[in-house]
Each structure stands twice: as C-alpha cells, then as structure tokens.
Amino acid sequence: MARLFVFAIGGTGSRVLKSLTMLFASGIKPNSEKEFEIVPIIIDPHKSNEDLKRTERLLGNYQTISNEVGLENGFFNTKITTLNNLVASNRLSGSFTFNLQEVGGKKFKEYIDFNQLDDANKALTDILFSGKSINKRHEEVNLLDVEMDIGFVGNPNIGSVVLNQFKDSHEFKEFASNFNDGDRVFIVSSIFGGTGAAGFPTILKNIRDAMNNRNIDGKGFLQDAKIGAVTALPYFNIEKDNDSPIQKSDFIAKSKAALYYYKDNVTGNNSINSLYYIADDYSGKPYKNDPGDNGQKNDAHFVEMASAIAIIDFLETPDRVLETSGGKALSPIYKEFAIRNDSDMIKFSDLEEYTERKLALRLSQFALFRKYMNEHLLSAIEKEAWSTDKPEINKKFTDDTFYRTNVSEFLSSFGEWLKEMSNNRRAFAPFNLESTVDVVIKDRTGTFGKIFKSKFDFSEFDNQLSKKSKGKTYSSAQQKLIKLFFDTTEEILTSKFGLKN
Amino acid sequence: MKDIFASLYEWFGLMPLYSTDMGDQLRGWDITCTDYIGTPWYTIIGCSMLISTTLFYAIQYHIYDSTKFNKKHHWWIMALLIFCLNFLIAFTVPFNTLNAGDFCSQLNLNISDCIGFGLSNAIWSFIFFIIITTNPLIRRFSTNCRKTTFWKP
Numbered sequence: 172m173a174r175l176f177v178f179a180i181g182g183t184g185s186r187v188l189k190s191l192t193m194l195f196a197s198g199i200k201p202n203s204e205k206e207f208e209i210v211p212i213i214i215d216p217h218k219s220n221e222d223l224k225r226t227e228r229l230l231g232n233y234q235t236i237s238n239e240v241g242l243e244n245g246f247f248n249t250k251i252t253t254l255n256n257l258v259a260s261n262r263l264s265g266s267f268t269f270n271l272q273e274v275g276g277k278k279f280k281e282y283i284d285f286n287q288l289d290d291a292n293k294a295l296t297d298i299l300f301s302g303k304s305i306n307k308r309h310e311e312v313n314l315l316d317v318e319m320d321i322g323f324v325g326n327p328n329i330g331s332v333v334l335n336q337f338k339d340s341h342e343f344k345e346f347a348s349n350f351n352d353g354d355r356v357f358i359v360s361s362i363f364g365g366t367g368a369a370g371f372p373t374i375l376k377n378i379r380d381a382m383n384n385r386n387i388d389g390k391g392f393l394q395d396a397k398i399g400a401v402t403a404l405p406y407f408n409i410e411k412d413n414d415s416p417i418q419k420s421d422f423i424a425k426s427k428a429a430l431y432y433y434k435d436n437v438t439g440n441n442s443i444n445s446l447y448y449i450a451d452d453y454s455g456k457p458y459k460n461d462p463g464d465n466g467q468k469n470d471a472h473f474v475e476m477a478s479a480i481a482i483i484d485f486l487e488t489p490d491r492v493l494e495t496s497g498g499k500a501l502s503p504i505y506k507e508f509a510i511r512n513d514s515d516m517i518k519f520s521d522l523e524e525y526t527e528r529k530l531a532l533r534l535s536q537f538a539l540f541r542k543y544m545n546e547h548l549l550s551a552i553e554k555e556a557w558s559t560d561k562p563e564i565n566k567k568f569t570d571d572t573f574y575r576t577n578v579s580e581f582l583s584s585f586g587e588w589l590k591e592m593s594n595n596r597r598a599f600a601p602f603n604l605e606s607t608v609d610v611v612i613k614d615r616t617g618t619f620g621k622i623f624k625s626k627f628d629f630s631e632f633d634n635q636l637s638k639k640s641k642g643k644t645y646s647s648a649q650q651k652l653i654k655l656f657f658d659t660t661e662e663i664l665t666s667k668f669g670l671k672n
Numbered sequence: 673m674k675d676i677f678a679s680l681y682e683w684f685g686l687m688p689l690y691s692t693d694m695g696d697q698l699r700g701w702d703i704t705c706t707d708y709i710g711t712p713w714y715t716i717i718g719c720s721m722l723i724s725t726t727l728f729y730a731i732q733y734h735i736y737d738s739t740k741f742n743k744k745h746h747w748w749i750m751a752l753l754i755f756c757l758n759f760l761i762a763f764t765v766p767f768n769t770l771n772a773g774d775f776c777s778q779l780n781l782n783i784s785d786c787i788g789f790g791l792s793n794a795i796w797s798f799i800f801f802i803i804i805t806t807n808p809l810i811r812r813f814s815t816n817c818r819k820t821t822f823w824k825p
Contacts, residue, residue: 554825555739556818633739637815 172250173353174257175207175486176346178374180214181366183403183478184359185226186471188213190479192229193588195249196236196581197537198657199529201486205353208250210257211267212342214370216274216319216333221468223268225584230267232581239573240650245657246537254342257349269342271333279329280315300328323365325421327429330369338377338384347387350396353490357482358400362429363422371400372436379442379498397444397493398500399485402433404450406474407595412460419457444493444500447481449474449508453515455596470591473517473599477508480526516593518613519601531601532670535612536660538589538602541582542611543656547629557636557655562648573649608632617667627667635659674699677718681792690788693779694766698789705776713765717793721758725797728754729804733814742817744824751801751822758797763790 179188188211201207211230215223230251237247253267274282285296300314304326314326323330337343350356358374360367377384381393405422437443451474458469484506494501512521519531552558553565568574586604593600603610609617609626617627625631639659645651664670682688682695698717702710732741732750767786769775804810805821812818819825 554743556742556814556816559819559825630739634816637739637818641815641818 172206172208173355174349174351175209175355175357175482176254176350177209177211177482178214178356178358178370179211179226180358180360180370180374181364182215182217182220182222182469183361183364183367183475184370185213185215185220185222186469186475187359187401187403187478187482189222189226189229189584189588190471190476191482192226192233192251193537193585194476194479194483194530194533195251196233196247196585197533198245198248199483199533200248201483203486204489207355207486208252210252210254212254212346213268214271214334214337214374215268215366216271216323217366218268225468227267229581229584232577232584235577236573236581236649236653239577240647240653244650244654245661246540246653254345254349258345269337269340271336274319274333277319278315279317279319279333282319282333285315302326323369325365325425327365327369327425330365331373334366334370334373335377337374338380339386343377344387347381347384347390347393350393352392354392355397355399355485355493357485358398359403359478359482360400361403363403363405363426367403368425368429371402372433375400375437375442382498394498395495397490397495398442399445399447399482399488399493400443401447401449401478401481403474403478404448406449406451407469407472408454408457410457410460438503438505441499441501441503443503444495445485445488445504445506447478447484447506447508449478449481451597453597455515456594470595471588472595473592473597476592476599477526480529481506481508483529515597517597517599517601520614528671532661532664532672534601535664535668535670536657537585538604539608539611539660539663540656541585542604542608543629543632544578544582545586546608547632551629551633555633555637557633557640560640560643562645562651564648564652568648568652574652578652612664612668612670615668615670617663619667627663631667632659632663635663673718674712674715677714680718680796681714681789683792688788689792690785691780694781694785694789697766697769697775697779697781701776701779703774703776705778717762717765720761721793721797722800724757724761725754725800726804728757729801733805733811733817733820737814737816739816742820742825744820744822747805747820747822751798754797754801755794759790759794761790762793763787 177188177191179185195209213223213226217223233247233251237250240247242248242250279300283296285293288296296315302314303311304314304317306312306316306318314329317326317329319329319333323333356378358371360371362368375398378393378396378398381387381390384390404426409419411419438446492502492504509523510517510521511523514521519527522530549569552569558564589602589604592598601613603613608629618624619627619631636655636659639662640655645654661672665672678695678699681698688695698713700708700710700712702708728750732746763786766781766789767783770781770783770786775781802822811820
C-alpha cells in the first residue's frame with residue numbers, strides 16, 4: 172500500500188488533520204487508482220496547544236478502532252498510522268507529533284547560541300531579529316528573547332530557523348528511509364501565522380534538497396516525491412487586543428510577504444506538484460486572541476474541512492499528472508476552493524456538486540451513527556434482534572474499553588467538531604444535531620412506509636438494523652458495530668432521506 | 673385426527689377438565705344417541721385452535737414484525753389474546769349447544785363442562801404458541817421478532 176505522509180504544521184495543521192480524520196472516519200475515501208496509508212506528522216513547538224492535543228487523541232482513537240475492526244467496514248476504512256509503526260527501531264516516540272528538540276523552555280537567543288557568536292554575527296542577528304513580541308507572561312520582549320514553547324507567536328523568521336532542524340532529526344531520517352516510489356507527501360499549513368508560514372517552505376526545501384543531505388537514505392525517491400500542499404490564507408477573525416502580537420490587520424501583510432517568498436521559493440521554482448490555496452474573507456465571529464499561552468483552542472472551521480478535502484483531491488490526482496524530475500514538478504497544479512452559494516450557514520446544498528457528493532452521504536451516515544449511539548443504543552441493546560444476533564452487542568460490550576473509550580470518545584469529538592463548525596461564522600451547519608432523527612439533515616425529512624408515510628424514528632432504525640444483520644456473519648462484536656451501522660445508515664439515508672450514493 | 677385432539681383435550685385421560693359426557697358430545701355423539709356421527713367438535717375446535725394460534729403468531733412475528741412489538745411483554749399480550757380467544761371459542765360452542773338442548777338427552781352436560789373445555793382449548797393454544805415461538809428454526813424468518821420468546825428480550 173502506498174503512503175501519504177501528511178505534515179501538519181502549527182495550529183491550522185492540527186485542525187485540518189482533525190477534519191481529515193473525521194472525514195476518513197465517516198468513510199469518505201479518495202477515488203484514487205491505489206490505496207493509501209496515511210502517516211500524519213504534526214509539527215508544532217507548542218506542545219500544550221489544545222488543538223494539537225485534541226487531534227492527537229482523536230488520531231489515537233481512530234487508530235485503535237481501525238486496528239481492532241479492520242479496514243473493510245465502511246467507517247474508519249483508511250489506514251492511519253504513526254511514523255514509528257513503519258520503522259524497526261524504537262528511536263521515535265510512537266506519537267503523531269514530530270519532536271522539536273531543545274525548544275521547550277528556551278529563548279530563541281539561547282537556541283541559536285547568540286552569546287557564542289562573534290560581534291559581527293551578533294550585529295547581523297540583531298538586525299534580522301530586531302522586532303518585538305511577547306512572552307508567556309504577556310510582557311513585551313525582543314524577538315531574540317521569545318520563549319518558543321508557545322510557538323513562534325506569528326514570527327516566521329524565528330520559525331524558519333528552528334524548523335530547519337527538521338532535516339537532521341530522527342523523524343526526517345526515518346521518513347526518508349521509509350519513503351518509497353509511489354508514496355506522496357502533503358503539507359498543511361497556514362500562511363498568516365508563525366509556525367505554518369515558516370514550516371511549509373522549510374519542509375518542502377528539505378525534501379527537494381534530499382540529494383544534498385548525507386544523513387539520509389532513499390534520497391532519489393524523496394527528491395522526486397509527489398508533493399501537494401494546502402496553504403490556508405486568512406480565514407478567521409480574531410478579537411482586537413492591543414497587547415497581543417497577533418493582530419488581524421497583520422494577517423494580510425504577512426500573507427503577502429509569505430506569498431512573495433513562495434513566488435520564488437515554492438511556486439516559482441516548481442517545487443510543488445499541487446498547491447491548494449484556501450481563504451475566506453468573510454468577517455465572522457472573532458476567535459479569542461490567544462498567542463498560545465492559554466492553550467490555543469480554536470473552534471473547528473469549515474475552511475479546515477475544505478482543506479482536508481484538498482488532501483483527498485490530491486490523492487485522487489493520478490500519478491501521471493504529478494510527474495517530477497530533478498526535484499521539479501513538470502506540470503504543477505494550483506487550485507482554489509469554492510462553494511455554490513455564498514451562504515453564512517453552509518448546508519450540503521450550498522456546496523458544489525463534487526463536494527456535496529463527496530461529503531453529504533458519508534458525513535450524514537456518521538452523524539446518524541453518532542445520534543443512535545448517544546440517544547438510543549442503551550435502550551436497544553439486549554432487546555432488538557440485531558443486538559442479540561451473534562456476536563452480541565450487549566451491556567458488557569458497552570462497558571468494554573473499545574466502546575466506552577475509543578468509540579464514545581471519537582463520536583463525542585465528532586459531535587463537538589460539528590457543533591463548533593455550526594457555531595462558527597461562516598458556519599458549516601448541515602445537521603440539526605439536537606432534533607428528532609427524522610429531520611437530522613437540514614432541508615430533508617426521513618419517512619418510511621409504502622402507502623402510509625410515517626416519520627423516520629429509532630424504531631424504524633432498529634428495524635433496518637435487524638434486517639441488515641439477518642443472516643450476516645461478523646468476526647467480532649466490534650466489527651459488527653462498525654460494519655452494521657455503516658451498511659444500515661447508508662441504506663436508510665438513500666432510501667428514506669433521498670440522499671444519493 | 674379426532675382421536676388425537678380428544679387425547680390432548682382430555683389430557684390423555686389423566687386430568688380431564690370436563691365430564692366424559694362432554695367428551696362424547698365433542699367426539700360427535702349424535703342427538704339420537706346412536707353413534708358418533710354428529711359434528712366432530714374436537715377436530716373443528718382443535719383445528720381452529722391451531723389456525724388461530726398460527727395466525728396470531730404470523731401477525732406478531734411476520735406481518736406486523738415491528739420493533740414496537742417484539743419484547744417479552746408483547747409476547748405475553750399475544751399469548752393472553754390467544755388464550756382468551758380460544759377459551760371463548762371452546763366455551764361458546766358447547767355452551768350454545770347446551771342452551772339450545774341440541775344434544776343427546778342421555779348426556780349430562782352443564783356449564784362447568786363448557787368452562788373446562790374452554791380452559792383445555794386455551795391451555796393447548798398457549799402451549800402451542802410456546803412451542804412455535806420457542807423453536808428458533810421457525811421464528812428465524814422474522815426480522816424484528818426472531819429473538820422474541822416468553823422469557824426474552
């Protein structure tokens with residue numbers, strides 16, 4: 172199986188990765204020539220970033236569920252693994268996070284050994300890093316005195332220096348030696364902050380310059396790797412805070428500066444095979460202005476989900492379109508994303524046809540699965556035929572770690588993710604999450620019955636589950652839960668709600 | 673057929689719930705008191721018991737076959753309906769005959785015989801309902817009631 176190494180950089184990287192995990196969990200699959208195994212590598216110096224922690228936890232649960240039930244069950248049908256799982260040595264942490272060395276608790280000047288520099292270099296460094304920023308205690312400090320464990324606080328010039336250690340890391344060496352012909356790389360970053368803006372060109376350059384790196388194997392494959400990237404331009408609003416180094420007014424200036432740099436070093440030199448630009452100038456609900464010292468937990472946003480779709484689109488792009496020679500893309504592709512209606516509360520019908528077709532059924536299936544698990548499972552188990560068919564889904568099963576921790580936590584995160592997107596502005600709100608099950612999808616009503624139409628309810632859901640499970644064999648109760656609910660929700664949504672498959 | 677039902681209703685001679693005169697009447701002892709050439713009530717009521725119980729089973733397990741009616745208490749409701757219906761059938765037939773005096777005058781029949789036969793028929797319908805719903809091979813064709821018995825779910 173070919174692999175897609177996804178480098179998720181900074182807070183936006185983590186949130187896009189979270190969206191991608193949700194899409195894969197829903198059973199959305201790239202319509203590609205070959206199967207891909209996804210290897211996420213999160214790059215963020217800000218270890219206490221809540222977005223990063225949430226994404227790591229989610230990936231962990233995804234991995235446990237798919238390892239337990241296999242990949243042939245509809246939901247969770249794309250393999251996601253850690254880089255550590257691919258290597259024989261135990262040098263890596265086993266998590267999805269790239270371990271940035273010597274960043275925690277260190278000032279930037281200590282990281283670059285400023286005091287060891289001669290006078291001329293000190294003067295040059297002073298000029299290059301002459302600005303001001305804030306520290307964890309919200310005190311104004313010189314750039315050289317920035318403590319980097321809350322990220323690069325919107326300073327890509329610092330980020331580019333620190334992230335350059337990437338090429339000498341164990342992770343990069345393992346990544347390079349496990350990179351095969353046919354594997355691909357995708358880089359997720361934002362352009363208007365610090366970590367992502369610096370990380371994207373740095374990682375891209377290190378991959379394309381692999382031939383000059385004496386520490387790694389597999390250079391040839393890596394240099395001509397098929398690389399895609401999504402770069403998020405400003406897409407959210409933040410609260411005005413004069414004491415914060417993060418200002419909305421800087422977003423455009425920073426984006427322009429970064430794009431100007433990319434013009435020569437990313438797009439201008441054909442380093443990238445497929446680059447997705449995404450942005451939203453809708454001035455919506457502002458996020459709390461948190462440079463990183465309060466954990467940085469931003470609500471999920473539609474743009475992040477659209478960025479995740481870029482990754483799926485990249486996987487659907489045939490190999491012949493992504494030819495690379497001597498580290499240069501032969502026919503680079505640049506894409507943007509659009510929706511059909513400029514709505515501030517996006518429903519499925521507001522999406523373009525491809526996106527709607529890709530998302531509507533599968534996301535609705537997973538939303539329906541979540542609704543059933545949250546609102547009806549406990550009253551159905553040990554009572555309905557589908558539950559008592561072998562292997563039984565009984566109370567013991569719901570007390571087991573697989574359901575109680577992995578599945579429940581994942582579904583709870585999925586619900587949180589949908590709620591956050593629907594509360595955000597612009598909102599992605601295709602579901603009535605709190606309503607009755609017949610109107611769970613906006614603008615649609617589920618009905619059943621040939622002559623007398625009745626509203627779709629949990630009883631009919633149970634009826635469909637029992638019909639589907641009749642005569643079927645499942646390898647375990649865990650596999651039955653995932654496979655049965657995928658098959659049944661697909662049937663329900665196509666026959667009772669009129670969704671297209 | 674008549675003898676089979678007679679054995680069943682008379683509990684194989686062990687504990688009949690009604691008199692032997694009622695047994696003769698149900699076997700078809702004719703009004704002229706000559707032979708068993710009258711209406712064979714054992715066969716008729718026995719068949720109606722089997723048919724009505726099967727029909728109720730089919731309604732619950734295959735026709736309605738709903739998640740709204742597949743729990744053990746629903747089974748007991750159906751069992752009660754079957755019991756009552758079969759009691760009424762088996763009680764009404766001899767009771768009407770008794771009231772009409774439409775039977776051999778040598779037979780000594782009374783209302784307790786009618787109740788006894790009604791009870792026998794009701795009990796056998798109940799037993800038959802248990803048998804067909806306990807056997808998984810029969811109910812496996814149901815979607816929502818294939819696990820429904822008198823003790824679960």
